[in-house]
Amino acid sequence: MSEFDALCANDGELAELRTSIREFLDTDRAAHGWTPAVDSWLAKWDPDFSARLADAGFVGLTIPTEYGGHGLGYLHRYVVTEELLAHGAPVAAHWIADRQVAPGLLAFGTEEQRHRLLPRIVAGKLYSAIGMSEHGAGSDLAAVQTRASATDGGWLLTGTKVWTSGAHVAHQIVVLARTSPPDPQHRHAGFSQFIVPTDSAGITISPIELMNGEHHFNEVTFDEVFVSDDNVLGQIGNGWHQVTAELGFERSGPERILSTATLIFAAIRALGGQEPRTRGAIGIFDDRTAAEVGDLMARMISLRQLSVSVARTLSGGGDAATRAALVKDLGTRFEQDTVELVADLIDSLDARSPHLPPLRALLATARLHSPLFTLRGGTNEVLRGVVAKSMGAAWTS
Structure with missing residues (x-):
């Protein structure tokens, strides 16, 4: 394959996949009447569309078959993603779970977590938010103040996250929190990730509306929210490494x-x-x-x-x-x-x-x-x- 062909992402079965997703989108739009939108991956939340897309085999492409996925490569997902965005399809409901949570579970999750969550992602029926940014800790995640303290059978989570996309309609939030005191010599140490169901006691989700009244973002407050040990994602203290690995998928x-x-x-x-x-x-x-x-x-x-x-x-x-x-x-x-x-x-x-x-x-x-x-x-x-x-x-x- 030439260097140019590699950059086209249209070789072999990728071309067939691109044709298939285009045909699905044309047919689905004609049948259900959704309108192409700007910024659809953030702004257009349509659970029914996500379910139809999953039923057609276009969600969970990189998830192994043992968890209900399709066992394909990252480039397959890239091609589908590209077509969904170019068509302005209403993909926000399943987007973060498929893009970011699934790779995190595959890389760092337990077998129990994978079997519990990945099939729901493949079905387009798990909606997740990511709790990273805070007031005073946006791009500088090392300044995160949300903390988790060990307790019997789990952790107590306390703090506030902001700009949390889709938290008000999500089933869960994957939260980055500090689990040990700050070390000025090692700013990136002492962080961990937690899978937090949004119906947990002690969670308050407050809307942050855009000027026209659109509601995508939220401020989420955790007041001693109990998180069981089986909802710790990865290793305690390894949160920074896990988050930076996930951001490669988010940013590129x-x-x-x-x-x-x-x-x-x-x-x-x-x-x-x-x-x-x-x-x-x-x-x-x-x-x-x-x-x-x-x-x-x-x-x-x-x-x-x-x-x-x-x-x-x-x-x-x-x-x-x-x-x-x-x-x-x-x-x-x-x-x-x-x-x-x-x-x-x-x-x-x-x-x-x-x-x-x-x-x-x-x-x-x-x-x-x-x-x-x-x-x-x-x-x-x-x-x-x-x-x-x-x-x-x-x-x-």
Whole structure:
């Protein structure tokens, strides 16, 4: 396989899988009438869609067959993920469980946890949130103050998490907490992870609404919440290593590039339906529009190829933490840039165009969500530090 073919992620059975998921999405949308959305992996929660997607065999692709999964590779999941996002499908209900919790269980979970939780993930019926960020401890997770104290048969969890996506509709939250006192010489030591059912006594989930009333984020308070020993994820004290391993999957995926893809594609289709307005037109676009669309798509394709290269590394069991951080930084900045670039492009549309109302709706959502793109998954400023430190270490070694 050539290097270019490797970056296409369309070789062999991947091409067949891509065709299958496209056909499913076309058929499902026609039957159930969902509308493609911007930022669908965060904003569009549809349990029925998640169940249908799972029934069709497109959830739990990387989970081994012994736990009910499909036993395929990370690239298979990448292809399905890419198509779901490009179509703006309502995937938020199962997204975090399939993307982040499943790899964590496979890498660090007990057999009991795997048999208890993974089949529900494969069925698209386990909804999970991730409890990492806190007030004063966003991208700097080493500053986390939530603590867990040992008690008979388990742990008592106390503290507050913030920006917890989907906690109000999730079955569980995977919480990062401190289980031993801070050590200034070893800031990343003493953390552990816990699987916390959201119906546990002592949990208070408070909504954090966007300006238009959308509710995706939450503040979650834990007041001496009991967590049994069988809900400890991994080893006590190994939480930092576990979290950073999971973040490679969170930061490098297509959702760091394609959150605004539905807006971009809809704008290009709308522009393509217009007559050329000047003598200097190239095909259906004038020179300026053609150049701007070309630049937009060239940036998207380049970022996608970087993301695919990380996916291939992860699929082979390699360490791609630095490149994942780079994908997240470049990809989310691209997503932010596209919002106003597309706004400028659609200004040239005929006011009577039937494409204009749905485009404006997508644009309004994109503008509202745009500040979030570079924050979630670790702020870009912090991730640049991760990349710089890695490059410095490589240079001095």
